[in-house]
Amino acid sequence: MGADTTGTGLPWVEAIADSFPRRSFRAFHTAELPALNAERGALVAADLAGVPPLAFRLPDGPTYTWIAGPDGISVAEGDAGAGALVELDERTFSDHLNELLTASGCVRTDRAELVRGTLQDWKRWEPATRALLSGTPIYTNAVRDSLVDRDGAPLDLHRSFPADGDREEMRHFLLTAGFLHVKGVYSADEVARFGAEVEHARTRTTPGDRFSWWSLNAAGDEVVTRINYLGRFSPLLQELCFEPRLTEFARLAGAGFRVCDDRLDGPMVFVKSSHIVKGDGDLGWHTDDGIGGHPAMCPLIQAGIQLDHANPENGQLMVLAGSHRHVNHWLKWGDEGDLPVVRIETEPGDLTVHFGDIMHSTPPPTGPDAGRRALYYKFAEEKTFAWIPSGCHYNDALFRADKTGRISARATTH
Numbered sequence: 001m002g003a004d005t006t007g008t009g010l011p012w013v014e015a016i017a018d019s020f021p022r023r024s025f026r027a028f029h030t031a032e033l034p035a036l037n038a039e040r041g042a043l044v045a046a047d048l049a050g051v052p053p054l055a056f057r058l059p060d061g062p063t064y065t066w067i068a069g070p071d072g073i074s075v076a077e078g079d080a081g082a083g084a085l086v087e088l089d090e091r092t093f094s095d096h097l098n099e100l101l102t103a104s105g106c107v108r109t110d111r112a113e114l115v116r117g118t119l120q121d122w123k124r125w126e127p128a129t130r131a132l133l134s135g136t137p138i139y140t141n142a143v144r145d146s147l148v149d150r151d152g153a154p155l156d157l158h159r160s161f162p163a164d165g166d167r168e169e170m171r172h173f174l175l176t177a178g179f180l181h182v183k184g185v186y187s188a189d190e191v192a193r194f195g196a197e198v199e200h201a202r203t204r205t206t207p208g209d210r211f212s213w214w215s216l217n218a219a220g221d222e223v224v225t226r227i228n229y230l231g232r233f234s235p236l237l238q239e240l241c242f243e244p245r246l247t248e249f250a251r252l253a254g255a256g257f258r259v260c261d262d263r264l265d266g267p268m269v270f271v272k273s274s275h276i277v278k279g280d281g282d283l284g285w286h287t288d289d290g291i292g293g294h295p296a297m298c299p300l301i302q303a304g305i306q307l308d309h310a311n312p313e314n315g316q317l318m319v320l321a322g323s324h325r326h327v328n329h330w331l332k333w334g335d336e337g338d339l340p341v342v343r344i345e346t347e348p349g350d351l352t353v354h355f356g357d358i359m360h361s362t363p364p365p366t367g368p369d370a371g372r373r374a375l376y377y378k379f380a381e382e383k384t385f386a387w388i389p390s391g392c393h394y395n396d397a398l399f400r401a402d403k404t405g406r407i408s409a410r411a412t413t414h
Contacts, residue, residue: 016100016296016387023094025056029064029075036132041072044128047138048073052083054125057115058090066125073128084117097133098295102126105291123330130327139326139359141338147177147322157321157342160350163245171252178324178358180252181344185245185351186305193236195307198269198373201233211265215279223273225281228265230375237267240305241377249353250303250379257301257379262390264297264378272315272372274365282364285320285331288356293394296387299324300356301379310346310374313367317344317352317360317374324355333363 023032048068057063057079065082067074079085088096092111095101103122106112114122127138147155150172160181161170174180186194205212205227213226231238240246241261251257260266276282289297310316320328321340344352354360356378365372388394 016293017091017095017098019387020094020098020100020295022091023097025058025090025093026062028093028097029062033066033073033075033132037072037074040132040135043072043131043135043137045070045072047131048125048128051124052121053081054117054122055079055082055085056093057085057087058093059087061090068128073132079116082116084121085115086112086122087115088112095292097129099130099133099289099292100295101292102290108291127327127329134327136325136327139320139323139328139339141340143322143326144340146325147340149173149176155321157340167252170249174252174353177319177321177342179319179321179342179344179352179354179360180249181346182249182351182353183347184349185249186349188349191305191307191348194240194305194375195373197230197234197237198227198271198307198375201227201230201237201269202271204233213280215273215276215281217273218275218277223276223281224271225273225276225279226268226270228268230267230269231261237269237375240375241267246303246305246351246377247379249351250301250377252353253299253301253355253379254381256381257299258382258385260378260380260384263385263388264300264380264393265395268376270362270374270376272362272365272370274368274370276364283362284333285359285361287328287359289394291394294357297380297384297394298355298357299381300384302352302354302356303377303379304352304354305375305377306346306350306352307348307373307375308371309348310344310372312343313365314370315362315365315372316346317354317362318342319344319354319361320359324358328359331359333361 051068053065053067055063055065062077063079065076065079067076088106088111092101092106096106103119103126107119130136131138147157149155155173155177157177160183162183163185170180202224205224207214207222211228212224214222215225217223241259247259273281288300308314319342321342346352
């Protein structure tokens with residue numbers, strides 16, 4: 001069913017949640033969690049070693065504490081000894097278990113409160129929670145054993161493919177590594193036309209546009225870093241939604257993928273600028289379902305038409321290879337350790353394809369005058385179109401002011 005429920009303030013919250021089983025707070029803690037741990041505790045025990053206990057409580061109900069141990073997770077009544085205490089209602093707790101809201105999503109939509117501890121304390125438990133509930137392993141360096149080609153040899157993670165390359169080889173690489181770099185898909189003339197349309201869109205959008213993201217640079221200037229629903233300004237960029245090359249490469253992930261021409265932000269452009277000091281112009285490690293909605297949106301494909309060179313100086317996409325097949329910790333730059341980080345360097349006309357569930361990042365450019373632009377077109381399965389109506393996105397919550405007046409789309413409100 002569609003997600004545009006009147007009165008929620010967030011168009012996806014109630015209608016989508018009604019499509020999933022409601023989990024009882026008490027029954028989950030007294031029966032379901034112990035049973036899940038007995039079956040899958042080995043998936044999480046090492047990950048949780050030494051992690052302080054986490055407690056949940058209902059406003060007018062019981063409190064339970066999750067305790068890490070050598071066999072996984074055990075549960076105790078009350079919150080004694082819990083490093084963090086989360087208060088939320090039963091529906092929000094159920095939505096969290098159903099992956100409709102992450103910890104960040106619960107807090108940023110004011111549906112949960114950290115009575116004690118920090119959001120990071122809660123997020124530290126999330127991979128283990130997801131692993132217990134889904135049976136999906138937590139992402140570690142062990143992923144390297146699975147990053148192999150069709151003959152079983154290690155993948156060259158820095159490989160790019162020609163536009164006329166072997167499609168089955170490309171498909172295997174995309175499904176295994178979670179991303180794909182295709183060279184020379186679009187001509188110089190096409191790139192020039194696309195770029196001119198992007199510049200036109202930049203002249204038409206202004207701070208406060210709820211479909212654009214704005215950041216502050218070191219000089220105090222407010223600069224646009226992302227423009228969503230580009231069809232508002234450019235019929236050409238809207239028509240690109242159905243461009244055959246774009247569709248073919250996106251559907252290497254699966255024949256059932258359909259372009260999100262009118263939802264999930266539609267066609268959009270990401271613009272990298274140097275010296276961003278505030279806002280979302282530089283994105284840390286994240287997935288595209290960072291506030292929730294995994295079962296409604298994923299699998300999701302991001303197809304990126306590169307309009308400029310992408311390198312450390314001009315800003316570039318980084319991915320953690322294979323992470324789309326796992327549950328992931330929320331990392332900071334520099335915390336990657338020996339994980340397989342791939343820095344993708346592209347030229348104008350190249351196409352990148354990656355899963356929304358892969359951990360990816362766009363760190364600050366190292367050069368003084370970055371201006372990299374990349375057009376992005378999302379592709380999703382039919383279920384996404386059934387749940388999320390035209391003009392809506394799970395991230396719509398970020399475009400509404402929170403109780404402090406903060407709007408993530410505009411740095412001046414931070």
